Amino acid sequence: xxxxxxxxxxxxxxxxxxxxxxxxxxxxxxxxxxxxxxxxxxxxxxxxxxxxxxxxxxxxxxxxxxxxxxxxxxxxxxxxxxxxxxxxxxxxxxxxxxxxxxxxxxxxxxxxxxxxxxxxxxxxxxxxxxxxxxxxxxxxxxxxxxxxxxxxxxxxxxxxxxxxxxxxxxxxxxxxxxxxxxxxxxxxxxxxxxxxxxxxxxxxxxxxxxxxxxxxxxxxxxxxxxxxxxxxxxxxxxxxxxxxxxxxxxxxxxxxxxxxxxxxxxxxxxxxxxxxxxxxxxxxxxxxxxxxxxxxxxxxxxxxxxxxxxxxxxxxxxxxxxxxxxxxxxxxxxxxxxxxxxxxxxxxxxxxxxxxxxxxxxxxxxxxxxxxxxxxxxxxxxxxxxxxxxxxxxxxxxxxxxxxxxxxxxxxxxxxxxxxxxxxxxxxxxxxxxxxxxxxxxxxxxxxxxxxxxxxxxxxxxxxxxxxxxxxxxxxxxxxxxxxxxxxxxxxxxxxxxxxxxxxxxxxxxxxxxxxxxxxxxxxxxxxxxxxxxxxxxxxxxxxxxxxxxxxxxxxxxxxxxxxxxxxxxxxxxxxxxxxxxxxxxxxxxxxxxxxxxxxxxxxxxxxxxxxxxxxxxxxxxxxxxxxxxx
Numbered sequence: 289x290x291x292x293x294x295x296x297x298x299x300x301x302x303x304x305x306x307x308x309x310x311x312x313x314x315x316x317x318x319x320x321x322x323x324x325x326x327x328x329x330x331x332x333x334x335x336x337x338x339x340x341x342x343x344x345x346x347x348x349x350x351x352x353x354x355x356x357x358x359x360x361x362x363x364x365x366x367x368x369x370x371x372x373x374x375x376x377x378x379x380x381x382x383x384x385x386x387x388x389x390x391x392x393x394x395x396x397x398x399x400x401x402x403x404x405x406x407x408x409x410x411x412x413x414x415x416x417x418x419x420x421x422x423x424x425x426x427x428x429x430x431x432x433x434x435x436x437x438x439x440x441x442x443x444x445x446x447x448x449x450x451x452x453x454x455x456x457x458x459x460x461x462x463x464x465x466x467x468x469x470x471x472x473x474x475x476x477x478x479x480x481x482x483x484x485x486x487x488x489x490x491x492x493x494x495x496x497x498x499x500x501x502x503x504x505x506x507x508x509x510x511x512x513x514x515x516x517x518x519x520x521x522x523x524x525x526x527x528x529x530x531x532x533x534x535x536x537x538x539x540x541x542x543x544x545x546x547x548x549x550x551x552x553x554x555x556x557x558x559x560x561x562x563x564x565x566x567x568x569x570x571x572x573x574x575x576x577x578x579x580x581x582x583x584x585x586x587x588x589x590x591x592x593x594x595x596x597x598x599x600x601x602x603x604x605x606x607x608x609x610x611x612x613x614x615x616x617x618x619x620x621x622x623x624x625x626x627x628x629x630x631x632x633x634x635x636x637x638x639x640x641x642x643x644x645x646x647x648x649x650x651x652x653x654x655x656x657x658x659x660x661x662x663x664x665x666x667x668x669x670x671x672x673x674x675x676x677x678x679x680x681x682x683x684x685x686x687x688x689x690x691x692x693x694x695x696x697x698x699x700x701x702x703x704x705x706x707x708x709x710x711x712x713x714x715x716x717x718x719x720x721x722x723x724x725x726x727x728x729x730x731x732x733x734x735x736x737x738x739x740x741x742x743x744x745x746x747x748x749x750x751x752x753x754x755x756x757x758x759x760x761x762x763x764x765x766x767x768x769x770x771x772x773x774x775x776x777x778x779x780x781x782x783x784x785x786x787x788x789x790x791x792x793x794x795x796x797x798x799x800x801x802x803x804x805x806x807x808x809x810x811x812x813x814x815x816x817x818x819x820x821x822x823x824x825x826x827x828x829x830x831x832x833x834x835x836x837x838x839x840x841x842x843x844x845x846x847x848x849x850x851x852x853x854x855x856x857x858x859x860x861x862x863x864x865x866x867x868x869x870x871x872x873x874x875x876x877x878x879x880x881x882x883x884x885x886x887x888x889x890x891x892x893x894x895x896x897x898x899x900x901x902x903x904x905x906x907x908x909x910x911x912x913x914x915x916x917x918x919x
Contacts, residue, residue: 296321299321300337302321302338302339303339303340304339304342305341307359308346309347310355310358311353311354319333319338319362322338323337344359344360344407345410345740345743346680346743347740348676348677350733356404357405360404376410378415380747380750381414382414383417383418383422384419384421385414385747385749385752387414387792388423388793389412389743389746390412390792391792392771393739394409395770396742419790419791421776421788421793421795422791423755423794424755424786425794425795426754426797426799427796427797428758428799429441429799439690440488442489442693442756442758443489443491444804445802446754447493447496447498448803449688450473450498452785452802453476453752454472456785457470458470458471458785461685463685473499473500475684475686476685476686477672477687478672479674479676479689480673480690481691484694485691486507490502490673493671494615498671501670502673503673509652511620513607513620513623513624516607517624517627518651519532520536520541521598521645522646522648523535523582524582524586524597524641525642527586530560533560540611541607544572551571552567552571552575555569561579561583581601589641590641593635594631594634594635597631598631599628602628630648631644634647676741676744677741679744679748680744682748683748683749684750685752686752686753687746687754688755689742689755691764692765693758693765694764695762695763695764696735696767698731706729711726771794774794776788784797
C-alpha cells in the first residue's frame, strides 16, 4: 500500500497508447496507478488522471495475452463516468481502399450480444480525395492443387505483378513528402500471417531481379550454406562424430557424393579424420586432402578461435567462391559473412570453440527465428516482406497480402479456462469436463482475431491493395472471400495493371496477363540496344566501371599510416616516415606525401613545446614558444 501511494503521488497523469494490446496484469497496473481502487478491487481512476488511446479493431496479440475484453469493459466504464472521443479519420488510404474495407469488415467485425471478444465496427473515413477503385483481385492458376504449389504460383505472380507495376509508372503518394510520384519497389509491402513457405516469395523476387528486405524473417538457420557451416564446425570440434563428418564431406565444402563415400567405407576407411585409414585403392585422392584440412583445423581451433577457424575452413575449401556462383549467390555470401561476424561475437565474449560449435549446431533444432543477412541496406529502395503483426502501425503505398492459403490454427489440446485453471484433452478419455466448452470459446475468439488481423493488413495500404485469389475456403482467404464476390471489368492503359472503377469496387486481373522479366527480350541487336540503352553507352559505362574498380582496388590496398611519437624519435633526422602502398601481390612501395611530412613536423613541434611548457606558473606563451623553436 505504501509503495502504491508513493507512485501515485509521484506520477500525476497516465497516458496509455495501444491499450487494446494490454494484458490483464498491465491493465490492472494502469488502473491501480491512476487511482482505480486497491489490488483485487474494481474501481475507476481518479478524474482527469488517465488518458487511454486504442483501436479495438487492431487488437491482434492474443498470443501475448492481450485481452480485448478488458479493453471493452474499461471503455464501457469510461462511458459511464468519463468521456469517450471517437477518431475515424484515415490520413493514409484512398477512398477506394477505405470504402472496400468498411464494406467487408463491417460484416466480419460484429460485436456478439452480451459478449466482448469482438468490438463494434466503426467505419473509417478517408481524408485523401479520389473516386476510383484501389483494390485488385489477382487470379492465380497453380495448375495443381496443394498449398505449397499454390504458394509457388502465387509468389511468381506477385513478383511479376510488382515488376509490371513499377514499369507502369503508376503514381502513388510518397509517405514522407505526401506528394505524388511514380511507384518504386520500396513502396511495396508483401504481408503474410505466417512464414510457412515464405522462401518461395523470396526466390520469385530474386528471379525477377527485384530488391527486397525480409523484416524479421526466421530462415537463416535453415539455409543450406548455414547448415553446411554448422555441420562442419561441429565436425572440426568432434572428430569422433561420424554423422557430422559424413554430412560435412557431402556438403558443398568438400563435395563428395554418396558413391565415393560408400567406396571409401567398404574399402576399409574410417570416418574419423584423425585416424581415417584411407584405402590404398579405389578411392579419390581428395579424401586425404579433406582429412588433412579438418585435422589441421581441429588441432588449431582453440588457438585460432571460432572466427579464425571458420575463415580458415572457408579459405581452404573455396566455399565462399562456390556459394557466390550458385543461385542467389550474393545472399548466400552475405549469410556466410554473418556467420563469421557471429563467431567473432562469441570470441569477444571469450567463449570456447566447442561452445560456439554446439550453439550453431543446435539453432535449427531449437527452431530459433533469425533473419538472413540483408543483401541491401534497410533504407534502400526494396520490396518489404514482413508479417502482418510487424506491419502494425506502418503504412505503405502498395500492400499485397499473400499466403492466405494458410489454415486457421485449431484451438489445441491444452487451454486455459476463464477460471485460470488448465483445460485439456489428452486423448483416451483423459480430458477435463470443461474442455469442449473452452475449445469452442477459443475457436470463436481466434476467428474474431483473425478477422481483425486481416483488417490490420488491409488498412496498411495507401494507394493500392492487392489480394491474390484462391478457391481454398478453409484458409484465411475464406474469411474475406465475400469481399471479392463482385469484380468489375478492369480498364488497362498501356500495360497489364488495371485501373478505373469506382471507389469501393474490386478490379480483377489474371496472373496470366503478366509477363516475366526473365522472358522479356531486353536485348535487341537490330536496334543497336542492350536493355533499352544504346550499345555505345553501355560499353562506355563498362569501361568507366572497370577504371573505377581498379582505382578502388589500389586505394583499398593501401595500409594506413599510424604515426606515433616513438616512431618519430626513432627516425629523428633520417627524414620523414614513409607510408607504404600495397599492390595486389601484397608487397609495398614507398609513397611520399608532402602533406603528411608537414603534418608530422607540426606534430613534432607541438609535442616538444607541450613537454617543456611549465603549467605551474604564468608565462609569456609567444616568447616561450619562440625560444623553444630557436633551440
